Amino acid sequence: xxxxxxDFTARAKKNLFLVIAAGILLAVVxxxxxxxxxxxxEVAAEGGHAFHWYNRLYANIWINNIFxxxxxxxxxxxxxxxxxxxxxxxxxxxxxxxxFGSWLPIGGLLMLVSFLAFGHDLFHWMDGTxxxxxxxxxxxxxxxxxxxxxxxxxxxxxxVARMVLFFGVWYLLFTQLxxxxxxxxxxxxxxxxxxxxxxxxIFIIFFGVSSSVSAWDWVMSIDPxxxxxxxxxxxxxxxxxTTLALITLIVVLLKDQGLLSVxxxxxxxxxxxxxxxxxxxxxxxxxxxxxxIYYANIPEETIYFVSRWKNDHYAPFFFVNLLLNxxxxxxxLMTRDAKRxxxxxxxxxxxxxxxxxIDFYLMVTPGTLRENGGFGLLExxxxxxxxxxxxxVVLNALSKSALVAKNHPMLKESLHHHI
Amino acid sequence: MAKGSNFxxxxxxxxxxxxxxxxxVRGSGVKIHEVYSPFPVHGIEDALGYRRSRLSVVAxxxxxxxxxxxxxxxxxxxxxxxPMIIGGKDYLPIPAFIPVTxxxxxxxxxxxxxxxxxxxxxxxxxxxxxxxxxxSTDDKHIMAIELSSNKMSEGEIDTxxxxxxxxxxxxxxxxxx
Numbered sequence: 001x002x003x004x005x006x007d008f009t010a011r012a013k014k015n016l017f018l019v020i021a022a023g024i025l026l027a028v029v030x031x032x033x034x035x036x037x038x039x040x041x042e043v044a045a046e047g048g049h050a051f052h053w054y055n056r057l058y059a060n061i062w063i064n065n066i067f068x069x070x071x072x073x074x075x076x077x078x079x080x081x082x083x084x085x086x087x088x089x090x091x092x093x094x095x096x097x098x099x100f101g102s103w104l105p106i107g108g109l110l111m112l113v114s115f116l117a118f119g120h121d122l123f124h125w126m127d128g129t130x131x132x133x134x135x136x137x138x139x140x141x142x143x144x145x146x147x148x149x150x151x152x153x154x155x156x157x158x159x160v161a162r163m164v165l166f167f168g169v170w171y172l173l174f175t176q177l178x179x180x181x182x183x184x185x186x187x188x189x190x191x192x193x194x195x196x197x198x199x200x201x202i203f204i205i206f207f208g209v210s211s212s213v214s215a216w217d218w219v220m221s222i223d224p225x226x227x228x229x230x231x232x233x234x235x236x237x238x239x240x241x242t243t244l245a246l247i248t249l250i251v252v253l254l255k256d257q258g259l260l261s262v263x264x265x266x267x268x269x270x271x272x273x274x275x276x277x278x279x280x281x282x283x284x285x286x287x288x289x290x291x292x293i294y295y296a297n298i299p300e301e302t303i304y305f306v307s308r309w310k311n312d313h314y315a316p317f318f319f320v321n322l323l324l325n326x327x328x329x330x331x332x333l334m335t336r337d338a339k340r341x342x343x344x345x346x347x348x349x350x351x352x353x354x355x356x357x358i359d360f361y362l363m364v365t366p367g368t369l370r371e372n373g374g375f376g377l378l379e380x381x382x383x384x385x386x387x388x389x390x391x392x393v394v395l396n397a398l399s400k401s402a403l404v405a406k407n408h409p410m411l412k413e414s415l416h417h418h419i
Numbered sequence: 420m421a422k423g424s425n426f427x428x429x430x431x432x433x434x435x436x437x438x439x440x441x442x443x444v445r446g447s448g449v450k451i452h453e454v455y456s457p458f459p460v461h462g463i464e465d466a467l468g469y470r471r472s473r474l475s476v477v478a479x480x481x482x483x484x485x486x487x488x489x490x491x492x493x494x495x496x497x498x499x500x501x502p503m504i505i506g507g508k509d510y511l512p513i514p515a516f517i518p519v520t521x522x523x524x525x526x527x528x529x530x531x532x533x534x535x536x537x538x539x540x541x542x543x544x545x546x547x548x549x550x551x552x553x554x555s556t557d558d559k560h561i562m563a564i565e566l567s568s569n570k571m572s573e574g575e576i577d578t579x580x581x582x583x584x585x586x587x588x589x590x591x592x593x594x595x596x
Contacts, residue, residue, distance in 0.1 A: 287514075287517065290514065291514055291517070294514050294515075295506060295514075297506060297507055297508075334479070335475070336471070336475070418461050418462065
């Protein structure tokens with residue numbers, strides 16, 4: 001077998017920079033258009049927080065931070081699961097999810113800096129006045145979750161420490177896994193495979209806990225009076241299916257370039273089944289959260305869906321979310337042929353990826369911007385910037401090693417994969 | 420299977436021999452009635468030139484029937500025939516209807532699929548299975564060729580099977596049972 005290498009050409013880099021530049025331009029134009037609208041001043045009179053254009057920028061940065069950091073860590077999770085499950089079929093494509101992990105240090109840094117710089121504008125619970133004598137009884141009860149060991153309303157040490165710990169451990173385990181994977185290319189044998197399996201199991205256990213807590217921290221605490229025991233799963237389901245769709249899309253596009261000769265329609269079929277199955281899984285989680293709240297009809301719980309479903313601003317997104325993330329993948333990927341042909345996968349995976357960005361938009365925006373939220377050039381521009389940068393990092397990581405693990409003990413099995 | 424039809428039964432020991440025998444028997448223009456093997460053999464459908472099963476279409480249609488029935492039943496009962504407000508919901512609380520709709524969709528899709536499979540496979544409780552060779556349930560692969568549907572003579576097919584690795588070739592007529 002010929003060794004395959006992904007060549008990240010200067011032209012591709014230039015194109016990606018152009019995409020990022022176009023994104024920045026769109027975002028800037030979006031901000032100008034927003035300010036020309038001139039209605040942001042009126043809202044200030046309502047009391048509470050005045051709305052400024054940069055609030056919308058902050059909320060968008062936060063959406064993209066969660067979205068892309070999630071894809072990065074879940075890429076490593078996919079890689080780890082292949083080892084823990086001793087999966088053979090995926091041996092030829094594992095470098096792609098592994099490359100997602102290279103975004104972790106950038107994503108982590110962006111998230112930490114964003115939080116320290118403007119967390120106050122995103123998170124209601126960061127308002128120090130809520131923790132005094134006249135404060136908010138509910139948030140006082142939750143203060144330790146954010147501020148321990150400090151006093152409520154000071155510096156959220158526990159929260160920041162968790163963020164640093166999660167990204168730190170994810171990145172540490174990722175670098176170890178990547179180092180072993182690349183060493184295996186040189187020396188072969190099965191020793192490293194067993195070591196990676198052990199490390200993968202550790203990663204999965206750590207991720208199991210940390211993904212749930214990060215969902216509470218980064219997403220659920222935006223609506224600090226509200227809670228849902230489904231939130232950890234819900235955020236994870238969204239990250240997971242997005243990552244599966246992105247892996248599939250990159251595999252299909254690399255195959256178009258004449259690379260990844262080890263991948264045939266059987267592997268595409270498996271990836272397609274993953275996207276199909278976990279789109280349904282996401283819907284199941286989404287509905288499990290929604291139905292209980294809808295049916296129990298307790299005001300402090302229903303407020304979450306009142307501000308999304310029964311709200312002129314966000315109701316369209318609420319239904320678009322279900323259309324893009326359930327109905328389209330469910331109906332389009334249902335047949336065997338659709339999962340086996342690159343043509344269909346190339347259409348549906350971007351839909352799913354964008355759909356789940358909308359999903360995160362719906363989790364973050366209503367709680368941070370309320371009636372000032374919108375969807376325009378700023379949103380599209382910032383998403384383009386992040387997507388361009390993410391793809392740049394991933395392709396760069398892919399070009400640094402062989403595209404297919406040369407000495408993977410299960411590569412033969414993957415070649416003969418047949419379903 | 421017409422009454423009184425005669426079959427030649429090729430017995431194969433190994434699935435790789437079987438697969439290449441299928442290809443070469445079909446290549447020489449002989450129509451294979453059916454192949455029986457004690458375990459699933461990868462690639463056998465392609466070698467036999469089977470079209471994809473349409474059972475998945477059946478499953479989809481039965482599923483659709485389940486969805487329709489479930490929604491019709493619930494809307495008919497709870498919204499049209501005897502409208503009731505339960506838990507402060509509308510007369511038409513679609514989200515509350517989804518679990519039943521989901522369950523009936525899955526139930527009808529699976530029952531419909533199993534039922535269809537039983538009908539097309541002739542798996543009636545009172546049906547009697549036609550075994551070409553009982554050893555196909557143990558360790559032998561069986562290739563059945565119907566003589567009347569092929570131009571080649573019995574002797575020629577016998578030679579063809581043996582030259583492609585059949586360990587024995589027998590004749591079978593179900594009227595003899």
